[in-house]
Amino acid sequence: MEMKKVILVAGTLALAAPTMAQDKYVVSANIAMKNQNVEEAKTEIDKAMQSPETKEKPKALFAKAQIYFMLQDAEKYKASNPYREGLAAAVKLAETKPDYEKATVDNMLLRGAFMSYNDGIRDYNEKRYSESVENMKTVVKIYDMGAGGRRFDKMSGNYKAQFDTVAADAQLTMANAAYFSGNMNEAIPLLIKVKSNPIRRVPSVYECLIDAYAKTGNSAQEVATIDEARKTFPNDVTIRNTELNYYIKAGRLDELAKKLEEAAAREPNNSDILFNIATAYLSMANPKDGKKPANAAELYSKSEDAFQRALKISPDNAGFNYNFGALYFNQATDYNDQINAITGSSAADQKKYDELKAKRDGLFAKATPFFEKAFTVLSPNEDKLKGEDLKTYKSTLTALNKIYVLQSKMDKAADMKKRLELVNMY
Numbered sequence: 001m002e003m004k005k006v007i008l009v010a011g012t013l014a015l016a017a018p019t020m021a022q023d024k025y026v027v028s029a030n031i032a033m034k035n036q037n038v039e040e041a042k043t044e045i046d047k048a049m050q051s052p053e054t055k056e057k058p059k060a061l062f063a064k065a066q067i068y069f070m071l072q073d074a075e076k077y078k079a080s081n082p083y084r085e086g087l088a089a090a091v092k093l094a095e096t097k098p099d100y101e102k103a104t105v106d107n108m109l110l111r112g113a114f115m116s117y118n119d120g121i122r123d124y125n126e127k128r129y130s131e132s133v134e135n136m137k138t139v140v141k142i143y144d145m146g147a148g149g150r151r152f153d154k155m156s157g158n159y160k161a162q163f164d165t166v167a168a169d170a171q172l173t174m175a176n177a178a179y180f181s182g183n184m185n186e187a188i189p190l191l192i193k194v195k196s197n198p199i200r201r202v203p204s205v206y207e208c209l210i211d212a213y214a215k216t217g218n219s220a221q222e223v224a225t226i227d228e229a230r231k232t233f234p235n236d237v238t239i240r241n242t243e244l245n246y247y248i249k250a251g252r253l254d255e256l257a258k259k260l261e262e263a264a265a266r267e268p269n270n271s272d273i274l275f276n277i278a279t280a281y282l283s284m285a286n287p288k289d290g291k292k293p294a295n296a297a298e299l300y301s302k303s304e305d306a307f308q309r310a311l312k313i314s315p316d317n318a319g320f321n322y323n324f325g326a327l328y329f330n331q332a333t334d335y336n337d338q339i340n341a342i343t344g345s346s347a348a349d350q351k352k353y354d355e356l357k358a359k360r361d362g363l364f365a366k367a368t369p370f371f372e373k374a375f376t377v378l379s380p381n382e383d384k385l386k387g388e389d390l391k392t393y394k395s396t397l398t399a400l401n402k403i404y405v406l407q408s409k410m411d412k413a414a415d416m417k418k419r420l421e422l423v424n425m426y
Helices: 002-034 038-048 058-072 083-096 102-125 129-143 157-180 184-195 203-215 219-232 237-249 253-266 271-285 296-313 318-340 347-381 387-406 410-423
Strands: none
Touching (some): 002 038, 058 102, 083 129, 102 129, 129 157, 157 203, 184 203, 203 219, 203 237, 237 253, 296 318, 318 347, 387 410
């Protein structure tokens, strides 16, 4: 019996010996690290991590994380991104032993998260979408660490806010990468998560999500997301046009008009709703196939009425004024096309020409004050205009130039042309 005990004890000591030897490497790695001996520190910690028992120990993980982050600052190793191995060790340590050297580990986690974010942005910009997603997953994983993602709750306000933003941007980049790589099934849940975060709940997220639903044939979610986007960003032009285009493609413009009329009845002083009504009726009067409906005149009249009501509430809205002017301008252009199609010189042809010209000129005259109002609103800031305002301003200058030429107001026409040339240079 005693012999068996001795053998058992001896066996236990024999099994423990390799682990003790491996622990020795952790100690020597730490000493080398303190002495700034990068090569030796790496060699020793790599030896330690070869042991299945040692590599799971907190002190070994902690040492590896510190050393590999130190390697990141060495010119020799920088390009190979050793911080990623260091970060993986820090993450594992935080998951298995959350309180172990927490302050130092948290610093490494944060540094690694920010470095992963920068790498993810670079990959995204260079269209390496799968690599970008993996880097951003690391950022989000670190941000979510702890029960309910509370590991970093006690960070000082500025740092916490910065990390909140970085994590939100990481989610957005992941969603965009999936979307632009054409993986809609992966993109949809990511986009849903992004739009639920107020930090990065922007119109473009809804636009991508709407398109993703369209491309996957989920029309129910497509229209539901359009409705949500319109409520969240009621003044966004792109989302408004997305809604309009959806109903146009679906052949449901009359349904859209009805829905908007109901909304206007609830909010009679909402000029945006009235503008949308005007746009809907105008689109119904001018279908994409070019075949005007039998009730086109009625639809034009309804559009005109809605524009007037919108401008009564918001008279200085450049977009409203421009689009109201465009209602008349486009009709005038139709008459102009008919004039240009006249090739004969008979009395009947001349009569037709005169009638069409009178209608054309009358419509151009109706359009002019609305274009001029848009010009008056936008021109004081013509060198600072961006986005939709810049697009509206350019279109206004183009329309006024054409009208003034037809009205033989050459000085005004020249002014519009000069301004258009200048604004195209900004």
